[in-house]
Amino acid sequence: xxxxxxxxxxxxxxxxxxxxxxxxxxxxxxxxxxxxxxxxxxxxxxxxxxxxxxxxxxxxxxxxxxxxxxxxxxxxxxxxxxxxxxxxxxxxxxxxxxxxxxxxxxxxxxxxxxxxxxxxxxxxxxxxxxxxxxxxxxxxxxxxxxxxxxxxxxxxxxxxxxxxxxxxxxxxxxxxxxxxxxxxxxxxxxxxxxxxxxxxxxxxxxxxxxxxxxxxxxxxxxxxxxxxxxxxxxxxx
Amino acid sequence: xxxxxxxxxxxxxxxxxxxxxxxxxxxxxxxxxxxxxxxxxxxxxxxxxxxxxxxxxxxxxxxxxxxxxxxxxxxxxxxxxxxxxxxxxxxxxxxxxxxxxxxxxxxxxxxxxxxxxxxxxxxxxxxxxxxxxxxxxxxxxxxxxxxxxxxxxxxxxxxxxxxxxxxxxxxxxxxxxxxxxxxxxxxxxxxxxxxxxxxxxxxxxxxxxxxxxxxxxxxxxxxxxxxxxxxxxxxxxxxxxxxxxxxxxxxxxxxxxxxxxxxxxxxxxxxxxxxxxxxxxxxxxxxxxxxxxxxxxxxxxxxxxxxxxxxxxxxxxxxxxxxxxxxxxxxxxxxxxxx
Numbered sequence: 001x002x003x004x005x006x007x008x009x010x011x012x013x014x015x016x017x018x019x020x021x022x023x024x025x026x027x028x029x030x031x032x033x034x035x036x037x038x039x040x041x042x043x044x045x046x047x048x049x050x051x052x053x054x055x056x057x058x059x060x061x062x063x064x065x066x067x068x069x070x071x072x073x074x075x076x077x078x079x080x081x082x083x084x085x086x087x088x089x090x091x092x093x094x095x096x097x098x099x100x101x102x103x104x105x106x107x108x109x110x111x112x113x114x115x116x117x118x119x120x121x122x123x124x125x126x127x128x129x130x131x132x133x134x135x136x137x138x139x140x141x142x143x144x145x146x147x148x149x150x151x152x153x154x155x156x157x158x159x160x161x162x163x164x165x166x167x168x169x170x171x172x173x174x175x176x177x178x179x180x181x182x183x184x185x186x187x188x189x190x191x192x193x194x195x196x197x198x199x200x201x202x203x204x205x206x207x208x209x210x211x212x213x214x215x216x217x218x219x220x221x222x223x224x225x226x227x228x229x230x231x232x233x234x235x236x237x
Numbered sequence: 238x239x240x241x242x243x244x245x246x247x248x249x250x251x252x253x254x255x256x257x258x259x260x261x262x263x264x265x266x267x268x269x270x271x272x273x274x275x276x277x278x279x280x281x282x283x284x285x286x287x288x289x290x291x292x293x294x295x296x297x298x299x300x301x302x303x304x305x306x307x308x309x310x311x312x313x314x315x316x317x318x319x320x321x322x323x324x325x326x327x328x329x330x331x332x333x334x335x336x337x338x339x340x341x342x343x344x345x346x347x348x349x350x351x352x353x354x355x356x357x358x359x360x361x362x363x364x365x366x367x368x369x370x371x372x373x374x375x376x377x378x379x380x381x382x383x384x385x386x387x388x389x390x391x392x393x394x395x396x397x398x399x400x401x402x403x404x405x406x407x408x409x410x411x412x413x414x415x416x417x418x419x420x421x422x423x424x425x426x427x428x429x430x431x432x433x434x435x436x437x438x439x440x441x442x443x444x445x446x447x448x449x450x451x452x453x454x455x456x457x458x459x460x461x462x463x464x465x466x467x468x469x470x471x472x473x474x475x476x477x478x479x480x481x482x483x484x485x486x487x488x489x490x491x492x493x494x495x496x497x498x499x500x501x502x503x504x505x506x507x508x509x510x511x512x513x514x515x516x517x518x519x520x521x522x523x524x525x526x527x528x529x530x531x532x533x534x535x536x537x538x539x540x541x542x543x544x545x546x547x548x549x550x551x552x553x554x555x556x557x558x559x560x561x562x563x564x565x566x567x568x569x570x571x572x573x574x575x576x
Contacts, residue, residue, distance in 0.1 A: 070538040071545065078549045081556035089278055089563040096560070125532075 022203045027185045033178025050145055050153040057141045064130050064137075073126070080133045083140055095139040103132035147171075169221065173214060180213050181206065238306070238394050238430075239291075239331070240346055241500050242339030243526030244415045245397060246405045253397070254344025260321060260352050267318040271461065274570045276315065279456065281562030282476055283311040284323035285555040286445065289483040291331070292536070292551055294493040295437050297429030302493040305438040306350050306390070309358025309383035310445055316458040320355035321347075326561060330554055336531035345397055349390040358386025358442075370459075372450060376443045383442035384435040388427065391434070395419075395426035407521055414522040416506070425498050448475060484551045488544035 064076050084095060110124040147168075154164050184206045192199075245253075272280070290307035297303045311320035325347045331337040338346045362382030366375055399419030402412035417425065449456050452475040501509055507519045536550040537543055 069540065071541045074538060074541065074546065074549045074553070078552040078556070081560065082552050085281075085556040085559040085563075087563075089567050092560060092563050093567055096564070 023185060023188075023199060023206075026203065026206060027182060030178045030181030030185065033174050034182055050149040051156055053141060053145060054150065054153050054157070057137060060137055061134055064134055073129070077129070077133055080137050080140070084136055087140070087143070091143055095136060095143055098139060099132050099135040102135040103128050106131040169218075173217065176217065177210055177214055181210050184209055238303070238346075238350060238391060238426075238497070239328075239338030239500060240342040240349075240394065240397065241502075242341055242528045243523045244339070245342050245345055245401060246414050246522065247341065249397060249401070249404075250339075250341045250345055253348045257325075257344045257347050257352065261325065264318040264321040268316070268322060269569055269572070271316055272319055273461070274566060276456075276461070277566035277569055278559070278563045279473070279476075280311075280315055280319055280323050280565075281559035282473070282480060283307075283314055283320070284327045284558040284562060285480050286483075287311060287324050288327040288330070288554050288558055289480065289487060289551060290438075290441055291327070291337070292487045292547070293437075293483075293490040294497070295433060295490075296493040297433050297498075302497045303429055303434035303437075304490070304497075305434065305441045306354055306387060307438070307441060307445075308350060308354035308390075309362065309379065309386045309438070310442045312355040312359040312458070313362065313379055313382075313442070313446055314449060314456050314458060316461070317355045317359040319458075320359070321351045323562075324351035324355065327554075327558060330557055332531075333529070334532055334557075335536050335550060335554070336529070336534040337536070340529050341527070349393045349397075353393050354386045354390040356386075357389040358382040361385045372447065375450065376447050379446045380439040380443040384439040387435050387438040388430050391426050391430040392423070395422045398422040398426070405522070411518055412520050414520055416516055416520050429498070445479065448479065452476070480555060484548060484555060487551045488547050491543060491547055 060076055060079070063072055067073055067076070084092060087095060106128045110127060114121050114124045151164055151168050154167075155161065188202055188206070268277075287307035287310075290305040290310075292304070294302040294304050306324065308320050308324045311323050315323070328338055328346050328351060329343065332340050332343050332346070359382065362378045365378035365381055369375075396419065398415045398417060399422035401415040402418045405413040407413055415422070453473065454460065456476075504519075506523060507516055509516055533546070533550055537546045
């Protein structure tokens with residue numbers, strides 16, 4: 001026998017509820033971290049030594065930062081844009097979007113100076129162009145380089161092993177923990193019904209859980225390393 | 238054939254710009270319908286050909302210079318509608334970065350080189366080629382089509398120049414903008430274009446078209462229209478190798494000294510001798526007119542070797558065009574999915 005209350009049509013209309021600022025910020029931050037595409041690079045058809053690419057990138061960035069001679073700027077622009085034009089369309093969009101964002105932000109920063117001091121406009125435009133080209137070059141490098149090969153290239157540049165190790169693990173954890181944060185917040189949202197007046201309590205919970213998860217992850221990494229004969233010595237890296 | 242800033246009155250610029258709006262709308266719509274998504278990034282290569290063709294200045298009779306446009310070539314490869322878009326984007330880039338052609342005169346330049354040229358060139362090609370598809374016949378039709386297209390565009394340009402002194406004069410009777418009327422502008426523009434620039438355009442179009450027919454036959458607009466099968470993935474290497482060779486050779490365009498007819502700077506126009514007479518004054522519109530400070534005027538930078546700056550400008554221009562059309566292909570793909 002089905003009770004009457006189960007037969008009746010129910011119209012649940014919980015009051016609208018918005019996440020507080022802190023939670024929304026945390027979710028956005030976690031989403032951005034989880035989306036960091038630092039380890040998704042792949043080699044193009046034309047394989048160049050990663051060390052060579054890294055040194056070229058550093059040299060070009062240095063040139064671009066200190067150069068005042070137009071030829072150097074023009075050369076770097078031709079090289080960066082020429083290389084970017086060989087990327088497939090979808091990759092090009094993901095390379096240029098942050099570059100345009102960076103250039104736009106720089107433009108906003110220098111806009112007051114451009115308006116107040118028109119004489120220095122050319123220099124300000126140069127700064128915007130330099131930001132655009134730098135971000136484009138770093139993005140192209142990121143897109144076309146596998147992360148493990150970059151770690152190897154850093155070691156060949158005599159960067160201390162412990163530094164490379166910490167850098168590598170930190171970047172991996174940033175992506176992992178970003179994902180953890182988004183998952184926790186999504187789970188909280190799915191479980192919350194109606195208006196919750198004590199949402200701020202969750203902020204601490206989410207951050208605490210993320211911290212605990214990071215400790216667990218680092219312990220697991222440590223144990224995995226010990227299982228693979230790690231002896232507190234980074235020389236073999 | 239690039240009309241510089243202030244040679245046409247703002248009214249003429251507005252009228253020609255307004256005339257181009259429906260053309261652009263039609264071209265975007267038709268390109269979206271006709272051209273397969275994977276061909277749109279290659280349209281950037283077409284625009285790059287046009288951009289590079291315009292950098293090869295050749296000396297013309299009378300001491301001025303001229304250049305090919307390559308609009309008919311793009312029309313043969315991707316259709317006149319896509320050619321209209323490609324040449325318009327190339328002209329926009331030239332106007333905004335290299336100061337070649339005015340920003341205010343952008344609509345007029347597009348009317349001549351992105352509308353009249355490719356559509357006339359394509360029409361003449363279709364008329365002459367008929368139903369045959371032999372290489373010689375097609376290439377000859379392409380050469381004649383491009384020759385007629387370029388000269389039709391030059392005629393439009395001459396008429397636009399020649400109408401200015403008839404319509405816009407100051408109180409003492411001096412021209413406000415371009416000072417030469419139709420009786421001077423038409424022969425001055427048409428004789429060099431009929432004699433030299435048209436021939437250069439015809440040779441350029443026929444040579445590149447013959448190469449494309451042999452190496453990438455799937456790139457022809459006629460095949461796209463007839464819905465012929467793609468015939469497997471083809472290498473585009475010969476096309477990009479040709480672009481690289483054109484970039485390397487583009488300093489040859491600097492050998493032709495002198496300014497193209499109708500493209501003089503405001504500081505030199507008073508000294509120009511036409512028909513044995515010096516103009517003797519600078520038209521007010523040119524003297525006080527608006528002009529945009531572009532980053533690389535005339536493809537040059539102060540303190541940089543002229544030929545090197547020319548090559549680097551070509552690389553930057555070609556790269557920007559390829560990037561723009563690749564991004565455009567993404568937008569169009571997204572739109573097609575939505576509809």
